[in-house]
Amino acid sequence: MKLITPLLSLFLLASCSEADEKSAAPAEKNAPAEAAAGKAHPAMKDPSKATEKAPETFEVVFDTTKGPFEVKVNREWSPLGADRFYNLVKIGYFQDVAFFRVIDGFMAQFGVHGDPAVNAVWKDANIKDDGKAVVSNTPGRITFAKTGAPNSRSVQFFINYGNNGNLDGMGFTPFGEVTKGMEVVKSLYAGYGEGSPQGRGPNQGLLQAQGNALLKKSFPKMDYIKSAKLK
Numbered sequence: 001m002k003l004i005t006p007l008l009s010l011f012l013l014a015s016c017s018e019a020d021e022k023s024a025a026p027a028e029k030n031a032p033a034e035a036a037a038g039k040a041h042p043a044m045k046d047p048s049k050a051t052e053k054a055p056e057t058f059e060v061v062f063d064t065t066k067g068p069f070e071v072k073v074n075r076e077w078s079p080l081g082a083d084r085f086y087n088l089v090k091i092g093y094f095q096d097v098a099f100f101r102v103i104d105g106f107m108a109q110f111g112v113h114g115d116p117a118v119n120a121v122w123k124d125a126n127i128k129d130d131g132k133a134v135v136s137n138t139p140g141r142i143t144f145a146k147t148g149a150p151n152s153r154s155v156q157f158f159i160n161y162g163n164n165g166n167l168d169g170m171g172f173t174p175f176g177e178v179t180k181g182m183e184v185v186k187s188l189y190a191g192y193g194e195g196s197p198q199g200r201g202p203n204q205g206l207l208q209a210q211g212n213a214l215l216k217k218s219f220p221k222m223d224y225i226k227s228a229k230l231k
Helices: 009-013 018-023 079-090 116-122 165-170 182-186 204-210 212-218
Strands: 057-064 067-074 101-103 107-110 141-144 157-160 176-180 224-230
Touching: 057 079, 067 079, 067 182, 079 141, 079 224, 116 204, 141 176, 176 182, 204 212
Parallel strands: none
Antiparallel strands: 057 067, 057 224, 067 176, 101 107, 107 157, 141 157
């Protein structure tokens, strides 16, 4: 499928293509005990261990290389999406995770893990679609990136910069919104823009296969999530 616009390219940049892959050859509440002890949660390598139902609303505090921001999730907006996001936060998935595709006026995308071994098990751990969007993709709302196929949401997300209501009928169902620190989100480095080969940013197939080693070497100005915790 040809990339037409940055909006439609969300479909393709949610996961790497087969060709790319071949060419690439609380305590409990805030953080898992394993993470506190410096150990990866078992679900990092086994998505079947991260299927807890989320609360009806919850808040997440992100710490990034540009500062903190907070997201409030409303499960009613997108129940399955909220559940997946909740579990990813709980298992400590969002550590040293890059904002690898940031486009001024459009959105900031993240979710490819820095560890290729984690990507290998999570990138195709898809969840079912939640149906028609309950709320619109307005500035500050957070939504799953996906391919053009149904039920293709996995671990990639974007935060809307602009009013992207034209995405509402394409399976992009917001599940939360930034409540504090939107100025931080808007300050994320956007100099690389669209991903390769359409732009100067990282090729997603290579990113899936090489992780942060690729980004640190070739995209040194990129911003990262340092941690994400339930508030």
